[in-house]
Amino acid sequence: MSKTEKIDENKRDFLYLAAAGMGVVGVGSAVWPLVDSMNPAADVLALASTEVDLSSVEIGQSIKVVWRGKPVFIRRRTKEEITEANSVEVETLRDKQSDTDRVQNPEWLIMVGVCTHLGCIPLGNKPAEVKGEYNGWFCPCHGSHYDTSGRIRKGPAPKNLEVPEYKFVTDTQVIIG
Amino acid sequence: MSGNTEKGQFDNKVVSWVDERLPIFTMLSKEYGVFPTPKNFNYFWNFGAIAMAMLSIMILTGIFLAMNYTAHADEAFNSVERITRDVNYGWLLRYLHMNGASFFFIAVYIHIGRGLFYGSYKGPRELLWIFGVLIFLLMMGTAFMGYTLPWSQMSGWGATVITNLFSAIPIVGDSIHTLLIGGFTVDNPTLNRFFALHYLLPFVIVAVVFLHVWALHVTGSNNPLGIEPKSKKDTLPFHPYYTSKDVFGLSVFLLFYLWVVFFHPLALSHADHFKPFDSMVTPEHIVPEWYFLPFYAILKSFTADLVIPFTGIILVEAKLLGVLAMFGSIGLLFVLPWLDSSPVRSATFRPIYKICLFLLLISMLVLGYTGSQPAEGWVVVAAQITTAYYFIHFLVILPLLGKIERTKPLPKSINESVLAKKEGK
Numbered sequence: 001m002s003k004t005e006k007i008d009e010n011k012r013d014f015l016y017l018a019a020a021g022m023g024v025v026g027v028g029s030a031v032w033p034l035v036d037s038m039n040p041a042a043d044v045l046a047l048a049s050t051e052v053d054l055s056s057v058e059i060g061q062s063i064k065v066v067w068r069g070k071p072v073f074i075r076r077r078t079k080e081e082i083t084e085a086n087s088v089e090v091e092t093l094r095d096k097q098s099d100t101d102r103v104q105n106p107e108w109l110i111m112v113g114v115c116t117h118l119g120c121i122p123l124g125n126k127p128a129e130v131k132g133e134y135n136g137w138f139c140p141c142h143g144s145h146y147d148t149s150g151r152i153r154k155g156p157a158p159k160n161l162e163v164p165e166y167k168f169v170t171d172t173q174v175i176i177g
Numbered sequence: 178m179s180g181n182t183e184k185g186q187f188d189n190k191v192v193s194w195v196d197e198r199l200p201i202f203t204m205l206s207k208e209y210g211v212f213p214t215p216k217n218f219n220y221f222w223n224f225g226a227i228a229m230a231m232l233s234i235m236i237l238t239g240i241f242l243a244m245n246y247t248a249h250a251d252e253a254f255n256s257v258e259r260i261t262r263d264v265n266y267g268w269l270l271r272y273l274h275m276n277g278a279s280f281f282f283i284a285v286y287i288h289i290g291r292g293l294f295y296g297s298y299k300g301p302r303e304l305l306w307i308f309g310v311l312i313f314l315l316m317m318g319t320a321f322m323g324y325t326l327p328w329s330q331m332s333g334w335g336a337t338v339i340t341n342l343f344s345a346i347p348i349v350g351d352s353i354h355t356l357l358i359g360g361f362t363v364d365n366p367t368l369n370r371f372f373a374l375h376y377l378l379p380f381v382i383v384a385v386v387f388l389h390v391w392a393l394h395v396t397g398s399n400n401p402l403g404i405e406p407k408s409k410k411d412t413l414p415f416h417p418y419y420t421s422k423d424v425f426g427l428s429v430f431l432l433f434y435l436w437v438v439f440f441h442p443l444a445l446s447h448a449d450h451f452k453p454f455d456s457m458v459t460p461e462h463i464v465p466e467w468y469f470l471p472f473y474a475i476l477k478s479f480t481a482d483l484v485i486p487f488t489g490i491i492l493v494e495a496k497l498l499g500v501l502a503m504f505g506s507i508g509l510l511f512v513l514p515w516l517d518s519s520p521v522r523s524a525t526f527r528p529i530y531k532i533c534l535f536l537l538l539i540s541m542l543v544l545g546y547t548g549s550q551p552a553e554g555w556v557v558v559a560a561q562i563t564t565a566y567y568f569i570h571f572l573v574i575l576p577l578l579g580k581i582e583r584t585k586p587l588p589k590s591i592n593e594s595v596l597a598k599k600e601g602k
Contacts, residue, residue: 035356038370044360064457069362071457094482117496118341120334120459140461141338142477143552156480158345158494 049177071113085149117157213412215400223426231281248372250365253328282468296522303514305392333454403522411591470548518579
């Protein structure tokens with residue numbers, strides 16, 4: 001470059017920015033495979049749906065089945081429990097959902113048995129277990145209380161127990177997932 | 178190495194030959210031989226060296242444990258039992274390692290407490306302090322992942338709860354959570370990556386310890402009076418004065434450590450840590466290791482959402498509040514040098530700060546206890562009060578106290594104070 005030639009600062013800035021931008025894109029695309037390798041692998045994602053036979057479940061009884069490595073609670077609710085779930089003012093709830101939005105058939109409450117706080121499994125399925133102040137489920141880890149519709153009523157959990165996708169094949173056969 | 182500071186003056190020819198090409202002996206002599214160190218250290222100044230010894234013990238026992246450990250969800254629990262029962266001295270390695278974590282934290286908590294009492298975080302030692310907090314954070318991560326490796330009920334559910342903390346982050350939380358555990362639930366991919374990271378992080382800690390010590394050797398050590406050494410009379414060469422004192426302090430500390438290892442190896446453990454992980458059943462009562470309890474209590478003490486009054490609009494969910502407060506309680510330590518407005522370092526000369534710091538210690542102990550209890554009744558209230566004090570201490574008291582507190586007069590020099598103390602007796 002001769003002395004008389006002037007440096008165009010704008011061109012320089014553009015070149016710096018373009019080079020740095022390209023560098024960021026390059027490093028980013030090199031790092032992404034490393035990060036993405038930590039995401040669930042294909043075999044983990046390929047977990048099938050679960051089919052459950054409900055014919056042996058009595059009224060008032062709950063069962064726990066495994067779906068994608070998580071427990072799914074299936075409770076055949078009593079009339080009282082259904083009435084109790086429907087008698088709540090939806091507006092007063094933390095996660096506003098009416099009972100009818102959470103069930104296909106009011107008798108069968110099907111939901112993922114993982115506390116929405118920090119992922120523990122709430123108690124309340126077996127007759128001897130504590131059911132919490134709302135007669136549904138109680139999470140022993142940090143004290144979240146769920147009602148007979150699996151909705152959060154008290155404690156630190158932010159959301160109701162998740163309702164998975166499911167389909168009744170017959171009256172007593174259900175496919176979860 | 179008898180006090181030579183100039184390059185190449187070593188009696189041994191081999192040492193001289195090496196030192197002329199790589200002045201490592203000159204460096205050792207300068208930093209650990211003649212290094213001028215305040216002469217008024219008390220025994221609280223032992224715990225840096227003790228922590229470093231514990232780190233070495235952890236790395237050494239960990240390497241040999243890894244030779245017999247199987248990082249697979251189906252095998253991990255049994256391989257740890259096999260180490261305890263069948264591997265030669267496997268029981269010793271395991272108990273040294275699992276109790277070593279506790280004693281590493283004991284040393285580090287005393288080390289941090291000393292820093293708080295004597296104002297070691299204040300200028301010019303801010304960066305030294307920040308490296309220290311970074312080491313503390315890395316230790317917490319390493320200890321947590323190490324705890325998951327035996328794949329017991331406590332391991333698996335501890336991993337579930339802690340990784341779920343990240344799901345509290347708005348919008349991207351669930352994706353981050355899935356990325357961390359590598360599936361929909363804590364399972365084999367989680368165990369594998371935790372083992373890889375548990376093996377890696379200690380060496381990262383070693384690197385940050387190196388920076389920590391480097392920064393220490395630039396600024397020099399603080400001391401119980403919190404005033405800088407002014408002349409040669411105020412200091413002693415590190416060797417032999419503090420090498421011998423550190424060896425003595427370390428020996429006493431190791432006695433306690435080995436007493437637990439040999440006579441009460443499971444005293445700090447939980448029964449649920451000896452049942453294999455069952456992803457379908459959460460233990461009745463899960464608690465982290467004792468050294469995490471105060472922070473766990475802070476997490477649990479947020480039981481209500483932050484709402485705009487009378488509207489019911491939720492600003493921050495209770496879950497996210499708890500997570501933010503827990504990480505915030507450690508994050509505060511990073512900015513501590515700028516929160517404390519007092520120019521006086523040592524609490525010896527700060528009567529009100531001394532009381533506040535004592536209250537902080539009480540709060541941490543109460544938090545530790547409440548963290549170990551089920552979140553019901555008065556336990557929640559006690560945790561909330563002490564959590565409030567923790568944040569008030571750092572965010573309100575420290576910035577204001579420096580402006581209103583009447584400090585006691587500082588001695589003219591370390592030497593003068595030491596001599597006065599001696600004559601007083």
